[in-house]
Amino acid sequence: MIVGASCTAELIQDDPGGMAETMGMPIPVVPLELPSYQRKENFGCDETFFQLVKALARPVEKTEAITANLIGPTALGFRHRDDIAEVTRHLEEMGVGVNVVGPMGATPEDLTRLGAAHFNVLMYPETAESAARWMERELGLPYTKTVPIGVGATRDFLQEVSEITGLPVRTDESRLRLPWYSASVDSTYLTGKRVFLFGDGTHVAAAARIARDEMGFEVVGLGCYNREQARNIRRVAKDYGVEATITDDYLEVEAAIEAAAPEMILGTQMERHIGKRLGIPCAVISAPVHVQDFPARYAPQMGFEGANVIFDTWVHPLVMGLEEHLLHMFREDFEFNDAAGPSHHAAHSPTRRAAPEPATAEAPQGGAAPRPAAPDSPRGISPQEEGPGAAGGGVEVVWLPAAEKELKKIPFFVRGKAKRNTEAFARERGVAEIGVDTLYEAKAHYAR
Incomplete structure (x- = not known):
């Protein structure tokens, strides 16, 4: 039986665990x-598993x-369920069996048999590193330090298993699909893409290596929310030449992402929401995750099949981003402009509706408010910003139609940053209306 103090017991300094131990x-009783x-x-998961192992595991044959x-x-x-299957397959190919899997699916009887194994595979340090260290010290069980996420890390992991067991590395790389794309000309489209990573320390460190060394991306920011791994993530960030973001406040993460202006986010479900707000594609690499990230199909993150997944x-979010970029490039085309509707086929083209009756000065009681009149000046074209930033220097900044048209030619993934920089440039110089010249002057100013 596990006995722990609730938050109320903690506040009144009660000790139910100690009391249960003396009964x-x-x-x-743990x-x-x-x-x-x-x-x-x-931390709670790591500490609980550590105490269970400490209480139940004993040296055995x-x-x-x-x-x-x-x-x-x-x-x-x-994806822990599928990672277990993938790691098990890699070990079996080398002639290594699996003794116990824990904490997922383990019973108290299973934990008593932990000492029967020859070594531990530490799959997720944030939930089992304390137990791994204790078993190494008390039961003589070495543990692997490499998390096999990515092609390079999987090969390093298998080499580490070989060094621990003395068995040769044997694995089937025929199911690895990544190299064929890396050798194709299509892969060059994504080389140098800017990515920001955030999640638990284990997945962020592994994903950063994949992003730079296997995908050819540029890591422009990374961080984690579990402070127990802050030291390791800061060391990783230093290797990539960026500053680590260690926080569990999603608003701080959003500010860091906005400042870095990446072309893709690799994060949790919270970063997915941030990506939607900022218009940046996002792929989920770490818990906490949405229910859609628990697929029915086999979709591991570890091993060679995990590398394929x-x-x-x-890649898919970036490829879709490229297609969106093409739509922006052809915005003025007769088929793709904003007024063209969803399709150029007659069956799907928008139907013309009669012009609405002009709004009266006063709406009938209980009826809808009158629709605003169409803008007749540049100030009615751009949405007005409110707040302290917009009022900087007492200048109300608006975009002229020609400048807005030019702004739309800038790729979508940096357009927001270009717009903010231009508005800041205009306010600093007291320019009330942003024209094409102002846009390019701001570009030259920030390029210096």
């Missing part, structure tokens, strides 16, 4: 101390064949 119950006001969920424990996966983890997940 002489005929079952194992007292927990989880500072709910100082720590988050990943090793299995005859070489076996490993897979530690760290949880029921609500990001990651490739699809990351």
Whole structure:
């Protein structure tokens, strides 16, 4: 039985765990101390699993064949179910069996058999590193340090398993699909794309390596929300020449993303919402995730099949972004302009409606408010910004039609930044109406 203090018991400094330990119950009692006001969920999972292992695992006779424990996966983890299957397949190809998987699916009896394995595979450090360190010290079980997410990391992981067990590396790379795309001319379209990564430390560190070394992307920002891995993420960020964002405040993450102006976000479901607001494509790489990120199909993140899944997940949003960019390029085309409707086929073209009656001065009681009149000046074309930023220097900045048309020619993924920079440039110089010349003067100013 696990006994821990609730938040109320913690406030009144009660000790239910210690009390249960002294009651002489005929079952194992595991007292927990989880500072709910100082720590988050990943720490709670790591500490709980550590205390369970510490209470139940004992030195036992090793299995005859070489076996490993897979530690760290949880029921609500990001693709953990499929990662277990993929890692198991890679180990079996090398002749290594699986002894216990925990905490996901493990029973108390399973935890008593942890010492029978020859080593541990630490799949997710944020939920099992404390237990792995304890078993290495108390049970003599070494554990792997490489998380096999990505092609390079998977190969490093298999080499690490080989060094621990003395078995040769044997694996089937025929199911790896990434190299054929990397060798094609199409892959050059995505080279150098700017990406921002955020999530748990394990997935962010692995994804950054994939982004730079395997996809050819440029990492312009990264961070994590679990402070227990802040030191490692800061070290990774230094290697990529960026400053790490360590926070669990999504507004800080949004501000960092907006400042970095990436072309794609790799994050959690919160970053997906941020991407929608900023108009930036996003792929999910880490929990917390939406229900749609628990697919019925086999979709791991680890191993060679995981590399295939990651490739699809990351490349498709960028490819769709390229198609959107083409639509913006052909905005003035007779088929694709904003007034053309959804299709040039007659069956789907918009029907012309009779002009509405002119609005009266006063709307009838209970009726709809009158529609605003069409703008007849440049000030009616651009939406007016409100707040302290818009009032800077007492200048009300508006966009002239020609400048707005020119702004639309800028690629969508940097258009927002160009618009903000131009407006700031105009306010600093007291320019009330932004024309094409102002737009290009601002561009030259910020390019210096």
